[in-house]
Amino acid sequence: MDPIRILRSRTVVMATTNIDTDQIIPARFLTTTTKEGLGAQLFADWRYDATGAPKPDFILNTPAAQGCQVLVAGRNVGCGSSREHAPWALVDFGFRAVISTEIADIFRNNSLKNGLLPVIVDAATHEWLLANPGAEVTIDLESRELGLPDGRKVVFPVEAFARFCLLNGTDEMGYLLGQGEAIAAYEALHGKQPTAATA
Template sequence: MQPLTEVVSRTVVLRERNIDTDQIIPARFLTTTERKGLGKHAFNDWRSLPDGSPNPEFPFNRAENIGARILVAGRNFGCGSSREHAPWALTDLGLRAVISAEIADIFRSNALKSGLLPIVLDEAIVDELLEQPGVELRIDVAQRSVTLPDGRRVQFPLDAFAQTCLLEGVDQLGFLLKQSPAISQFEQQRQTQEFRHAS
């Protein structure tokens, strides 16, 4: 996982509400535990027309959205099943942050473990962004803030542990492994103390 300290990018917008994880990555693409390559299937059934050709109206198929790293979506993003493949597909697509007025709890947890930053903002601000696709935003993970196109800076909630993991580019297991020297030192000190008491 790459450290995530800042995201400066144009936005790509999906105005739909209640975008569930089966729409993000349809179940038929869940036959792998590899993250790489899932991005090509993200929003698969929306990106393609019935004949299999690309839907030119779908935002992720439009040339102006190539390289966008911030998705702004309608309320209740990531609802449905708990599949980890959903944030994997979005990160493989190139996204580093999702902004919505409401993000499903399980999706939010899986996203943070995958290096994808789920940001919940006030609905009025999200509505503004939904009506202005392609604007540039600056996300500062250390400050937990989003700088809007007009210069306003708004805060978003992010717990301290998740923030640390994002800034250091580690998941929960990676964070624990980084503590190995301190854990080993503690165990050694404890064994020494127990030996002294036993003597």
């Protein structure tokens, strides 16, 4: 995973509320057994017509969206299914951050593990972003600040350990594996060791 420190990008706006992970990537694409290449199926049912041709008026098919790393979404983005294919598809398409007033729990967790920064902002900032698609914004993970074009800085919350991992491009697995002694001690203390038959 590449470290994230500062993102500078124009925004893509999808103002729809409650964008669920079934929209981000429909279930029929989940028979894949890898993480790669899912950007092609991102928002497939909104993005392509029945023949598979891109719909010219869908935002991700417009020239303005090309190269944008920041998605501004309506309230409660990422609700529904736990499929990690949703952040995989967004990242494969090129997104590195999603901004909304509310971001669903499992999607937020999954995003943080894949270099996709969930940025929760207040309603006024959100409204400004929705009204100004294509705005050039800066997201500084070190200072936890979203910078708007007029110079305003909006502080956003991000879980401390996830931030550490994103800043350093490391994953949580190494940390968890490093807890091996504590895990064994817990198992012993609570009588949860593997039984002989299964060890």
